[in-house]
Amino acid sequence: MRTLPDVAALAPAYDVAVVGAGPAGMAAAIAAAAHGLSVLVADEAPAPGGQIYRAVTTTRVRRRSLLGADYWRGAPLAAAFAAAPVDTLPEASVWHLDDACVLGVSAQGASRLVTARHVILATGALERPFPVRGWTEPGVMTVGAAQILLKSSGLVATGRVVLAGTGPLLWLLASQYLASGAPPALILDTTPRANWRLAAPHLPAFLCSPYALKGLRLMARVRRRVPVISDVTGLGIDRDGAAQLVTYRHGDGRSGAAAADIVLLHQGVVPNVNLAGAAGCALEWNDTQACWQPQTDAWGMTSVAHIALAGDGAGILGAEAAAVRGKLAGLAAACALGAITPQTRDRLAARPRAALRRCGRGRAFLDALYRPAGSMRVAPPDAIACRCEEVTGADIRAAVRDLHVTGPNQMKAFLRCGMGPCQGRMCALTVAETIAEARGVSPAEVGTMRLRSPVKPLTLGELASLPRSEADTKAVLRG
Amino acid sequence: MFRRLPEADGPAVSFTLNGRPATGVDGDSVAAALLAMGERVCRTTAVSGAARGPFCLMGVCFECLVTIDRIGNRQACLVRLRAGMQVETGKGKREAGP
Numbered sequence: 001m002r003t004l005p006d007v008a009a010l011a012p013a014y015d016v017a018v019v020g021a022g023p024a025g026m027a028a029a030i031a032a033a034a035h036g037l038s039v040l041v042a043d044e045a046p047a048p049g050g051q052i053y054r055a056v057t058t059t060r061v062r063r064r065s066l067l068g069a070d071y072w073r074g075a076p077l078a079a080a081f082a083a084a085p086v087d088t089l090p091e092a093s094v095w096h097l098d099d100a101c102v103l104g105v106s107a108q109g110a111s112r113l114v115t116a117r118h119v120i121l122a123t124g125a126l127e128r129p130f131p132v133r134g135w136t137e138p139g140v141m142t143v144g145a146a147q148i149l150l151k152s153s154g155l156v157a158t159g160r161v162v163l164a165g166t167g168p169l170l171w172l173l174a175s176q177y178l179a180s181g182a183p184p185a186l187i188l189d190t191t192p193r194a195n196w197r198l199a200a201p202h203l204p205a206f207l208c209s210p211y212a213l214k215g216l217r218l219m220a221r222v223r224r225r226v227p228v229i230s231d232v233t234g235l236g237i238d239r240d241g242a243a244q245l246v247t248y249r250h251g252d253g254r255s256g257a258a259a260a261d262i263v264l265l266h267q268g269v270v271p272n273v274n275l276a277g278a279a280g281c282a283l284e285w286n287d288t289q290a291c292w293q294p295q296t297d298a299w300g301m302t303s304v305a306h307i308a309l310a311g312d313g314a315g316i317l318g319a320e321a322a323a324v325r326g327k328l329a330g331l332a333a334a335c336a337l338g339a340i341t342p343q344t345r346d347r348l349a350a351r352p353r354a355a356l357r358r359c360g361r362g363r364a365f366l367d368a369l370y371r372p373a374g375s376m377r378v379a380p381p382d383a384i385a386c387r388c389e390e391v392t393g394a395d396i397r398a399a400v401r402d403l404h405v406t407g408p409n410q411m412k413a414f415l416r417c418g419m420g421p422c423q424g425r426m427c428a429l430t431v432a433e434t435i436a437e438a439r440g441v442s443p444a445e446v447g448t449m450r451l452r453s454p455v456k457p458l459t460l461g462e463l464a465s466l467p468r469s470e471a472d473t474k475a476v477l478r479g
Numbered sequence: 480m481f482r483r484l485p486e487a488d489g490p491a492v493s494f495t496l497n498g499r500p501a502t503g504v505d506g507d508s509v510a511a512a513l514l515a516m517g518e519r520v521c522r523t524t525a526v527s528g529a530a531r532g533p534f535c536l537m538g539v540c541f542e543c544l545v546t547i548d549r550i551g552n553r554q555a556c557l558v559r560l561r562a563g564m565q566v567e568t569g570k571g572k573r574e575a576g577p
Contacts, residue, residue, distance in 0.1 A: 044538050046559050051537055058506060060487045091559065109550075126539045136542075138519040138532030139480070145536035148556075153504065153511040154487020158480060180484060261480065272539065387534075388541065390526040421541035421552065457552060 001041075001082050004089045007105060007112040011087070014040040016333050017103055017116035019094045019275060022050020023074065023319050024311025024326035025122030026081040031330025032120075035339040039086040040114065042105055046090050048078050050124055051144065052319040055152040057082070066179045067151060068172070070214075070319070077323060095454035097121075097279040099304050104454065111462040118306045118333045121276050122326060125269035125312040128291070128372065130165060131379035131430045134237030135265060136387050139244055143173045143266035156182040159261030162246050164188040164235055167268040167370045168215060174222045186258050187228045188235065188248050190267065192373040202365035209362025229256070233373065236382075237263055267372040271313045274425060277451030280304050285444035288367050289316055290377060291429060292448050299332035300325060308332060316367075321359035324352045378434040385434060386427040388420020393434055400438040407446045408432050421457060424449045481514050494564040503560045510536060510543045510555035513566075521545050521555060522569030544569055 004010060016032045018025045021043035033039045041048075049056040053074025061067060089107055096104030101116045127142045134140065143163060149155040156177060161184045163170055174184055199206075206212055222228075234249030240259065247257045270291035277283055281294040281302035293315045300308040310329035311322035328349055335345040379385035379393030399405045399414050408424075408431045411417055417431050418424035424431075428449045436443040483504070490505040496518065503512025510533040513521065519532040521543045533543040536556045543555040546567040555566075 044557055055506075060489060060506070061484060062486065091557070093557075126537065127535065136529065136531060136534075138521075138530050141532075141534050141536070145534060148536040149481065149511055149514065153507050153515065154484040155481040155511060155515055156484065158482050182482075387531075390524065390529070421544065422539060425539045426535075426541075459550065 001084055001086050001088045004087055006108045007089070007092075007110050010040065010089065010105065010112050010114055011038065013115040013117075014038045014087070015116070015337055016040070016118045016120060017042070017101070017114060018120045018122055019097075019103070020050060020122035020124055020311070020313075021045070021048035021081070021088065021090075022052060022122060022124050022311060023077060023323040024124070024313070024329070025050065025120070026077055027323040027326030028120045028122060028310050028330040028333070029086045030080055030084045031327045032333045033084045033086050034330075035334035037334060037337060037339055040116070041086055041088045042092040042094050042103070043088065043090055044093060048081055048088070049074055051148065052322075053078065054148055059151055059154070061150065061154045067176060071151070073320070093456040093458070094275060095456040095458050097275055097307070097453065099280050099307070101306050106456070106458050106462050109459070109462060110465040111458060113466060117337055118308070120300070120308045120310055120326075120329045120333060121313055122309075122311045122322075123272045123275055123313040124322075125316060126272045126425060127266060128268045128270045128377070129426050129430045130265040130267050130376070131383045131385050131393065132235045132237060132265070132376075133380065133383045134239070134244065136384050137237060137239055137244060139261065140237055140263040140265065143170050143264045144269075146264050147173050147176065150176060150180070156180045157262040157264070158182065160185040160243070160259060161262045161264065162186045162188065162258055162260035163264045163266070164190065164232070164246065164248075165266040166191040166372055167266055168366065169269070170266045171215070171219050171222055173264070174226055175218050178222065178225055183225050185227075185260070187222070187226055188232045188246070188258075189228055189230045190232045190235065190373065190376055191230070191370060192233075193231050193251055195369050195371060199365050199368035202362075202368055206362040206365035211362050211366070233375065235376075267376060268370055269312065269316055270429065271315060272425070273313070274423060274451050274455045276302065276307070276309060276313065278453045278455045279307055281307060281309070283448060285442070286315060287442070287444070288371070290371060290433075291316075300329040301332065306336065317359060317363060321356055324356045324359060327352045328356070374433070374437070377430065378437050379430050385430045386415070386417035386420065388422050388426070389416040391415045391417040391427075396431060396434045397438050400435055405435070406439065407435060408449045409447070411435065412449065418449045423451070423455060480517050480519060483515060492560050492562050494560060494562065494566055496566050497568060501566075507560045508536075508556050509545065509547065509553075509558045509560050509564070509566055512560045513555065520568065523571050525572040528571050
């Protein structure tokens, strides 16, 4: 890979532009470049890896047992990516994409428009919002945030660390903290008890998956050392001096409280859809995973010609599957641009497709078991739903009841939720599900926020740094 | 609040936080350096003035907005700490003017 220092080093056009350098983005770029296509990979981080393999080429936390074998699976992929003939632009933001495959890219305070013949979005996942009272307090962060601090800077939380929520990542971080000599004080497990019954039919397939033994061992290791309170059905966080007081309610009606210096929340991950949505890719409601995802076909192609999605951004399947889906999207790009025939594409895709089926084994069990309770996916009246504009669950319910607001786009006009700097990344799901609950309909019916570029903020200076031709100037000058 | 594992120590990077000398480690994001120093608050909000700190560390929540080298609203978790940076925490609404 050739690392570009700034946007001035970008070629004006590429065959393929890949957004995101996680497993899907790296694999897609390698596959497309292998067939002679010119490839650009733009990523927000200083080094490739995405969030799952964050800092895999640069971290100083090199004890294998600490971050675990799954993390280090990213190293050979990152090495193959480093050896591939692709341009990469790190510390970059892609703030625009349209159906003509024009990308707006900013880095180091300057911006350029880049044209691609084919675009692969590998924008990955983000943690599902966890709208409980007090989740905006400093000292309350996500489990993923703590893991990023560990991977990229070797930082572990100290004092009384309380983990609350559900999903594999929560247990993984707990085990990594144990290995770091910083065991969490308490885990509040919000996995709904009823999920076990719903997940049970998928148990045999899960037990045949590579995740089963690994996951069960990891959970047993954590449970030996960390107190776990299961069947937590309600959570709230209140500031208590410099610390937090976490109050919780059990399924059986009892309640309790725990003091915490750091609270880490997590209830699964959902696709990061902002760039795809702004480019006009049709989104659909995935009820199994309770999230929006772009509509894609077996090759990752979206509803917009020459814009594809690879990895968890197209629906959550995990890191291993993301690399496979990246490879398939890279092959599809090579075929769509005439570099290989459909026959060659299909032949080369046979093994990745088999690998993808293997990765998918056990997913139905995980999806069913770790689907967060509906009550945890909507904002309670006293909790902030939209962190940027400080809109509460009570505000949203009142707007539905009194103003007959039917969906998130109309809600923006009254409450501004989704219109702050995060552009709905942290509230779009909560707002849709809270409206849906208040109206007694499905989130699919209320829809989601309309997404528009620029999907990342840029300064007027960056905008003004776009090269312009005489024709551009004439287009806006009169007389 | 956060401590650094011994093996993760590296070359020190000097910067200023609200005009006072501060130190991080090479490879830190600005947000990581602030958390490592025990600074959990990055800004107060424009709407109510409530204190906020880094939340997602991956560029999606926009809670860690700070001013870096006189450019406001930078995402501290996405900006790599560099020597001599002038970092200022945010205070409520941005005022118009110089």
